[in-house]
Amino acid sequence: MNLIGAIALGIFLLTLVASIRGWIPQRVLPIQSALLAASALIALVGILSGAPLNWGDLISYTSIHPVTATIAGFVFAGALRAAGGFEAAASLVSRVMRLKYGSPFAVMLLVNLPTIFAMPCGRIWVAPLLPVTILLGEEIARKNKDRAVPAMLVFGLVINAAASCGPSLIGGIGALGEGMGRYPAGSFSNPQSIAIVIISALVMLFVKYFYREKAPLPVRVSADAENRPVPEHGFFSLIIFIIVLGATVAFEPPVPLQTILVGLTIVVMLVEGVSINDLVGGIMLHPLTAMLSGFIAAGVLGAFGGFTVLVGLLDFAASSTPLGYAGVAVLLAYLPIIFPMPCGRILAVSLIPAVLMFGERLAEATAVPSVQPALLIAFILCAAASCGPSPLGGIGSLGRGGLGSRISTTAFPRCWPY
Numbered sequence: 569m570n571l572i573g574a575i576a577l578g579i580f581l582l583t584l585v586a587s588i589r590g591w592i593p594q595r596v597l598p599i600q601s602a603l604l605a606a607s608a609l610i611a612l613v614g615i616l617s618g619a620p621l622n623w624g625d626l627i628s629y630t631s632i633h634p635v636t637a638t639i640a641g642f643v644f645a646g647a648l649r650a651a652g653g654f655e656a657a658a659s660l661v662s663r664v665m666r667l668k669y670g671s672p673f674a675v676m677l678l679v680n681l682p683t684i685f686a687m688p689c690g691r692i693w694v695a696p697l698l699p700v701t702i703l704l705g706e707e708i709a710r711k712n713k714d715r716a717v718p719a720m721l722v723f724g725l726v727i728n729a730a731a732s733c734g735p736s737l738i739g740g741i742g743a744l745g746e747g748m749g750r751y752p753a754g755s756f757s758n759p760q761s762i763a764i765v766i767i768s769a770l771v772m773l774f775v776k777y778f779y780r781e782k783a784p785l786p787v788r789v790s791a792d793a794e795n796r797p798v799p800e801h802g803f804f805s806l807i808i809f810i811i812v813l814g815a816t817v818a819f820e821p822p823v824p825l826q827t828i829l830v831g832l833t834i835v836v837m838l839v840e841g842v843s844i845n846d847l848v849g850g851i852m853l854h855p856l857t858a859m860l861s862g863f864i865a866a867g868v869l870g871a872f873g874g875f876t877v878l879v880g881l882l883d884f885a886a887s888s889t890p891l892g893y894a895g896v897a898v899l900l901a902y903l904p905i906i907f908p909m910p911c912g913r914i915l916a917v918s919l920i921p922a923v924l925m926f927g928e929r930l931a932e933a934t935a936v937p938s939v940q941p942a943l944l945i946a947f948i949l950c951a952a953a954s955c956g957p958s959p960l961g962g963i964g965s966l967g968r969g970g971l972g973s974r975i976s977t978t979a980f981p982r983c984w985p986y
Contacts, residue, residue, distance in 0.1 A: 570873040570876060570877055571617075572613070572614050572617055572872050572873060573872055573873025573874050573875075573876055573877035574877050575610070575613055576610040576613070576614065576868065576869055576872045576873065576874035576877075577869065577874040577877050577878055579606050579609055579610050579613075580603075580606055580610070580865060580869060580874060580918070582606075583602050583603060583605075583606040584599075584907045584909075584915075585907070586602070587599045587602055588907060588908070599858075599861075599909060599910060599914060600857045600858055600860075600861040600914070601861075603861040603862070603864070603865045603914065603918075604861050604864060606865065607861075607864050607865050607867075607868040610868045610869070610872060610874070611868055611871075611872070614871075614872040639739070639856065640738070640739060640829040640830055640833075641687070641688035641736070641738035641739025641740070641743075641829060642688050642689070642739060642851055642856055643829070643830070643833055643847070643851060644738060644829040644830075644832055644833045644836075645687050645688055645689070645692055645738070645851070646847050646848070646849075646851035647805075647832075647833045647836045647837055647840075647842055647847055648805055648806070648809055648836060649692060650840075650842045650846040650847055650849065651802060651805040651836050651840035651842055652802030652805065652840075653802055653805040653806040653809060654692065654693065654695070654696040654697075654806075655696050655802055656802035656803045656805070656806045657681060657685070657696065657697075657806055658696040658697055658699075658700045659802075661674055661677060661678050661681070661697070661700050661704075662700055662703075664677060671704070671707070671708060674704055675704065675708075675721065678697065678700065678701055678704060678721070678725065679701075679721065679724040679725050679728055679768055679772070680728055680764075680765055680768065681693065681697065681728075682694075682697075682725070682728050682729040682732035683728055683731070683732045683735065683761050683764045683765065683768075685809070685810070685813075686732045686733065686734075686735050686736035686737070686738075686740060686757075686761075687732065687733065687736055687738065687740075688733055688736050688738055688739035688740050689733050689740075689911075690728075690729030690730045690731070690732045690733055690952075690955075690963055691729070691963055693729045693732070694725070694726065694729050694963055697725060697729075698722070698725070701718075701721050701722055701725050702718055702721075702722065704721060705717045705718030705719075705720070705721040705722065706718055708721075716775065716776045719775050720772040720775045720776050721772070723771055723772065723775050724768045724769070724771055724772040724775075725768075726956050726963050727764075727767060727768055727771045727953060727956045728764060728765075728768040729963055730912075730952065730953045730954075730955050730956035730963045731760075731764045731767065731768075731949060731952045731953035731956070732764065732952070733912070733952050734756070734760045734764070734948050734949050734951075734952035734953075735756065735757040735758075735760040735761045735764070736757075737753070737754055737757060737813065738813070738829060740952070741912055741913055741916045741948050741951055741952045742756045742757060742760055742945075742948050742952070744913070744916060744917055744920070745916065745920055745944055745945075745947075745948045748917075748920050748921065748924070749920070749924050749941070749944055751941065755941075756941075756944075756945050756948065759945055760945060760948070760949050760952075763949055764949070764953075767953070804839065804840070805836050805839070805840055808832065808835065808836065808839075809832070812828065812832055833847075858909070858910070858911035858913045858914045861914060862913050862914045862915070862916065862917035862918045863917050865914075865917075865918045866917055866918045866919070866920070866921060869918065870921055875921050875922045875925060876925075878919075878922045879922055879925045879926050879929065882896050882900060882922075882926050882929075883926070883929055886929075886930075886933070893929075893930050893933050893934065896926075897926070897930055897939070897943050900923060900926060900943070900947065901943060901946035901947045901950055902950055903915065903919065903947070903950070904916070904947070904950045904951040904953075904954040905950050905953075905954055905957070907954075908954040908955065908956075908957050908958035909954055909955060909958055910955055910958050911955050912951035912952045912953070912954045912955050913951075915951050915954070916947075916948060916951035916952070919947075920944070920947070920948075923943060923944055923947045924940070924944065926943070927939065927940030927941075927943045927944060928940055930943060
């Protein structure tokens, strides 16, 4: 076994465990900073041990190319956010709620809206939709005298939003996986979207029948959130987004997606009068820093043999333990749920190379080539959704804060359906 690779892998895993367990306080050293420090330590140990630093491998495993699509997606999402496109979508759902028989349709639309219009980060949807979700949950709870409804809807929305960056075509985790695995763009979107709809429904059932999570009586929404005004051109920006994204999926133009998103951003800024300051204010930096720290960790692990050691351990466990290849593949796919990060990009980009390598071994062992993309899709979906139950400030904390629930009662309902 490569000793330097084993040390590198050990430092990486120890950093993850220490952050989740609170041994490294997040207020002192956030997980992104901890990973950067771990990457620097791995590089220092490797260099001091005489291991050659192959810059070609470092750059190759870091996989810079998918970053451009992700950054373009976040820039466009920032423009759409500044223009009020998300408030416009929340307003449409509120209007559906007021229809005579609109509640059932509003529930399905509301919970699955993040996946229907998948953005590069699900947090983008939670802020405008959470007040509407609580209002709808309170209305149904009063009619049916069931205090579990608000929690059902909120956690259904949370897990749907958390996982929605998997199938996102504009820089989500699925796009990163497709790029790093050299699969055609959008090839993972449909299976992931279907799975997210099913998982969201399972989460809601688990909240109601197994965990019996009930919101306090009653959940209050501020008047500003309840009557949040939609900017003048908010609906226009939302319509532009829907049309352009639909046309991109339907016609697959030869123009790179990055170019389309940058052009669309400029159009929204000109029509909506969005300034550069508004645009910068609308961009969510947390997922981008998570992605960059993950890429750096992936580059260092790859350069010093960490992935080779990890795949060797997985291969040994598959061939020498009762788990077999199927059991080890399931364990690998669920790794992001076992180590839930505040943003799924951290583990996704850190470990996708290892998932691809083990997927290739799995395909050879089973003589079924399709198991490699199946394993990759499962890993990406778990990574995308892992920020829902993450105790390190994931999307679930937003839902918990909106409901006023205790932290210990809100993580498990979002984990077990996976």
